[in-house]
Amino acid sequence: MELDDDAPGVHLARSRERTHEVDLLAERLGGRVGLAGVLDDLNRAARPGRVPGLAVRWGFRWDDEDEKSRRWWPQGITTSADASRDETFAGRSLVLTSAYSKRVAGIAKGARVSVVDVSDKGRVRYRHVLLVEPAFDDRGRVDLRPVHVHAGGIVWHGGHLHVAGTRRGFSTFRLDDLLRVPYEDDPRRLGIHRGVAHAFGYRYVLPLRFGYDAMTAPGHEQLRYSFLSLDRSVTPPGLVAGEYGRSGMTTRLVRYEIDPGSHLLKADDAGTARPIVVDDRGVGHTQGAVVVRGRWYLTTSAGRYRLGSVWSGVPGALVRHRFALPVGPEDITYWPSTDELWSLSEHPGQRYVFAMPRAQFG
Numbered sequence: 001m002e003l004d005d006d007a008p009g010v011h012l013a014r015s016r017e018r019t020h021e022v023d024l025l026a027e028r029l030g031g032r033v034g035l036a037g038v039l040d041d042l043n044r045a046a047r048p049g050r051v052p053g054l055a056v057r058w059g060f061r062w063d064d065e066d067e068k069s070r071r072w073w074p075q076g077i078t079t080s081a082d083a084s085r086d087e088t089f090a091g092r093s094l095v096l097t098s099a100y101s102k103r104v105a106g107i108a109k110g111a112r113v114s115v116v117d118v119s120d121k122g123r124v125r126y127r128h129v130l131l132v133e134p135a136f137d138d139r140g141r142v143d144l145r146p147v148h149v150h151a152g153g154i155v156w157h158g159g160h161l162h163v164a165g166t167r168r169g170f171s172t173f174r175l176d177d178l179l180r181v182p183y184e185d186d187p188r189r190l191g192i193h194r195g196v197a198h199a200f201g202y203r204y205v206l207p208l209r210f211g212y213d214a215m216t217a218p219g220h221e222q223l224r225y226s227f228l229s230l231d232r233s234v235t236p237p238g239l240v241a242g243e244y245g246r247s248g249m250t251t252r253l254v255r256y257e258i259d260p261g262s263h264l265l266k267a268d269d270a271g272t273a274r275p276i277v278v279d280d281r282g283v284g285h286t287q288g289a290v291v292v293r294g295r296w297y298l299t300t301s302a303g304r305y306r307l308g309s310v311w312s313g314v315p316g317a318l319v320r321h322r323f324a325l326p327v328g329p330e331d332i333t334y335w336p337s338t339d340e341l342w343s344l345s346e347h348p349g350q351r352y353v354f355a356m357p358r359a360q361f362g
Helices: 019-028 032-037 065-067
Strands: 010-014 057-059 072-079 094-101 109-116 123-137 142-146 154-157 160-162 169-174 191-193 196-198 206-218 227-231 238-242 252-258 275-277 287-293 295-300 309-311 321-325 329-335 340-345 351-357
Touching: 019 123, 019 142, 019 206, 032 109, 032 191, 032 252, 072 160, 072 227, 094 154, 109 227, 160 206, 160 227, 169 351, 227 329, 238 287, 295 329, 321 329, 321 340
Parallel strands: 072 154, 072 329, 123 206, 154 227, 227 287, 287 329
Antiparallel strands: 010 206, 057 351, 072 094, 094 109, 109 123, 123 142, 142 191, 154 160, 160 169, 169 206, 191 196, 227 238, 238 252, 252 275, 287 295, 295 309, 309 321, 329 340, 340 351
16 A cells, blocks of 8 residues: 555654764774775685575575574675665675674674675675664763664665664664774673773674664554665665564565665655555565565565575565575565575574575566
8 A cells, every 4th residue: 555645654763863973983993994994804704605495596605603603693685786876886796784693691792784795706705893883971981882683684775774673663874984993802892991992802893873763653553674675666766674474463565765865765854754655465474575676576484494485576466486595584685787686594504695586586
């Protein structure tokens, strides 16, 4: 169903921008390095190889530590094809993924993103970046806090990275704000202590700029922003979001307009963004959704031991392609020049990032 701009229901309210806090943090850590600084310091090697799933064309596994981690669980995916017209950043083809932290040894470390260079499919390199919230301590000094979101979907567009936060809406970061932590730090500690910055052992951090807070009018159920993607089926591009649901839960799909000047959500003077489409005909267990030339492609999971599926078509008439994906598929994105859908999987020992020819799904 389509909504008028003034229709009641779900919407997003943009929060205050943390410009002052980010600037102070950048000064404290020695200045911004941006995404280019991280690309010059990739420290991990992925392992290209066979990926389970009838639809998969190519993919890779993380290194042994990340493959087996019980702390970090991969969730979201976006690429340099979402970020620029030539589909590259600094001449490189990049994939960005997100993961959330479970509590291990009494510590939950929030969320992180992984910057992956797939320019050379035979030599895939990457590095993790911790997401942080800059805030003031009780003495008025800038400090760091973890960003506790599920990070079920991400979109890199116009220099910003949007990270899904389920019932919270989503959080927005600016990749130019990437910072390098200058000191050897404590992997159990986050914050600035006695003048020394600690970031749970991470060399790079990305500070939160602002949030899009999920709001709901009376009589409507709050929307869960389980996943995100960029929709190029409309001009200018839109932002697609939707809900993971099971056992009678809602499975709505929504689309927001993006302002072509700012590359952020189109909003009124009060900073309120309203979806132009809300459709309640999604499917259960959806982990990601993307739109290509008006056609929807959804990933769904089937538990810890069964292969995942792709659904294609339009809401209300989606066709299921069984056994298409590895166990535990998550978010999905589209790479136009290769006409490929990209996704990733989450379970330890079965963690892949992979590409699929879109045309096989009709």
